[in-house]
Every structure is written in structure tokens, then in C-alpha cells.
Amino acid sequence: MPSAQRSSPQPPSPQGRPSPKDTFITVYGRKPVLEALADPALVVDKVLLAERSRGADVDEIVAAAAARDVPVQHVSAHRVKVLAGNGRHDQGVLADVVAPRMRPLATALAHGLARRPAGVLVLDRITNPANVGMILRTATAAGMHGIVLPRRGVPGIDPLVIKASAGVAFHAPVLRADTSEHACRTLVAAGFAVLGLSGSVPEALPLYERTAPERVAYVLGNETSGVSEQVRRELTGWASIPMAGGVESLNVASAAAVVCFEWARQQAPRCKNPFP
Numbered sequence: 001m002p003s004a005q006r007s008s009p010q011p012p013s014p015q016g017r018p019s020p021k022d023t024f025i026t027v028y029g030r031k032p033v034l035e036a037l038a039d040p041a042l043v044v045d046k047v048l049l050a051e052r053s054r055g056a057d058v059d060e061i062v063a064a065a066a067a068r069d070v071p072v073q074h075v076s077a078h079r080v081k082v083l084a085g086n087g088r089h090d091q092g093v094l095a096d097v098v099a100p101r102m103r104p105l106a107t108a109l110a111h112g113l114a115r116r117p118a119g120v121l122v123l124d125r126i127t128n129p130a131n132v133g134m135i136l137r138t139a140t141a142a143g144m145h146g147i148v149l150p151r152r153g154v155p156g157i158d159p160l161v162i163k164a165s166a167g168v169a170f171h172a173p174v175l176r177a178d179t180s181e182h183a184c185r186t187l188v189a190a191g192f193a194v195l196g197l198s199g200s201v202p203e204a205l206p207l208y209e210r211t212a213p214e215r216v217a218y219v220l221g222n223e224t225s226g227v228s229e230q231v232r233r234e235l236t237g238w239a240s241i242p243m244a245g246g247v248e249s250l251n252v253a254s255a256a257a258v259v260c261f262e263w264a265r266q267q268a269p270r271c272k273n274p275f276p
Helices: 030-038 056-067 077-084 106-108 129-142 159-164 181-188 252-267
Strands: 024-028 044-048 072-075 093-096 118-123 146-150 174-177 193-197 215-220 237-240
Touching: 024 030, 024 077, 030 044, 030 056, 030 093, 030 118, 030 237, 044 056, 044 077, 044 118, 072 159, 077 093, 077 174, 077 181, 106 146, 106 174, 118 129, 129 146, 129 159, 146 181, 181 193, 181 215, 215 252
Parallel strands: 044 072, 118 146, 118 215, 146 174, 193 215, 193 237
Antiparallel strands: 024 093, 044 093
């Protein structure tokens, strides 16, 4: 599985085009880059190679890139380290892999997400990369239209996230926003019901006893503290997962699976294929 690290986020360009940081996942290390170049399911935009890098594996990378018509740019070792975000393991090489379904939340809303039935997850300060990866895998499998991965407060798509997602992170419908509270505010303005998931809020309606709104975003909170105070102020309501046997809560990735597939089950009467 390729190792990867999302570089530090950048705002959209003045012309309104999405930042490259919201378009590519950066894979680093000689073996992971070779694996990315060898995987026909991945589109590699470019390879950056540190000057004075040598060795048989470097020659193999250059040859593999040439075979796929992928440009190789020779840059300083410092630049590779900065872009990879991991000076220990970049090994002087990185590759930008196209994430075809990753885009800014605002772009997705402007291109139709706000005008049709849709289900979205918002991750609010979830800190465990393994949980993030499993949520990306589950939500993609359930056919959710987006997983909001804020640029701040949630791990980027790094090696642990990719491993936990079993590679699905490259193809997941990731939506980027500055923060989870900004994402929730944007979704409410676009006509979404934004529901926090909690088993301790008295007014939370059981997930199985309510019909999901036509456009709905479910907010999954921090593993320990739940939905943050900043996000609570942006919610339009609450949902809960009924529990038995004295169990108080589920791991956040398990809760995401319940939410995603209950949403998918409810979509069946609305469309022929609830798994787009």
C-alpha cells in the first residue's frame, strides 16, 4: 500500500480554481512511488526527484514514469522534504497521485450536490488516523456523496489513513473545508439538515425511527468528547443509535458504518441504485 501524506493545505487560487492540495494525494518513498506507478488504477500527475538521488530503484522509478508518460521533475532535497511533510521517510522522491473524487465542499455544492438528494458525513475533530481511514472506506462503500475532511482538526490522508481504508482513500468522495464548523454552516446554508450524532443528548431522535431528510449531513464527533461546542451551534438537530445491553456508545468508525448503511437502506425507495 503506498505511503502518503497530504501536504499543508492552501486556499483556492484567486481565479477560483481548487488548490493542488485539494486535488492530489502525495505519495512519498521509493517503494511506494514505484507501487503507485505500477498501479493502473491510479493516475500519477508527476514525480519529484531530489537532485543527486542515485541507485537502481531511482533508475526504476524514472523508467516506470517514462513508460506511463509521467513527467519527472528534479528538485532540491529540501523541496521534496517540505512537500512530502516527512523528512525521515521521503527517500528523496514523491509522486502526486490524482484523487478524482476529492474537491472543495463549495465546489461540490456549486456543481449539483445542493440540488439533489444527498448524504454527507462531516468529521469533527476525529484524531485517530485509523478511524478516519475506516470511515472513508465505509462511507464510500455505502454510496455516501461526500465525507467532509476539514483541513484543520482532522488527520490528513497519510499512510495510516490509506492503510486503514485499504486504499479506498485514493477514490473516496472527500470534500475539503477549512473547519468542521465552517462546513456545517455551509451545508445548512445549502439546504442540508445537519444532524449531530450523540447518545447523550435528550432531544436526539433514534436513527431507525426517523426518515433521513432528502439532503442530510451527519456529524461524527471526537472519539472522547463527541461533537465540539463550535459545531453544536451550527446543527439543525440530533440523531442517536439505539443501544442495548448496557452499552453506552460505539467506536466512531463503527457508528459511521451504522449511519451510512441506514442512510443507504432508506434511499432504496427513492432510487433504483442506492449505491452510486
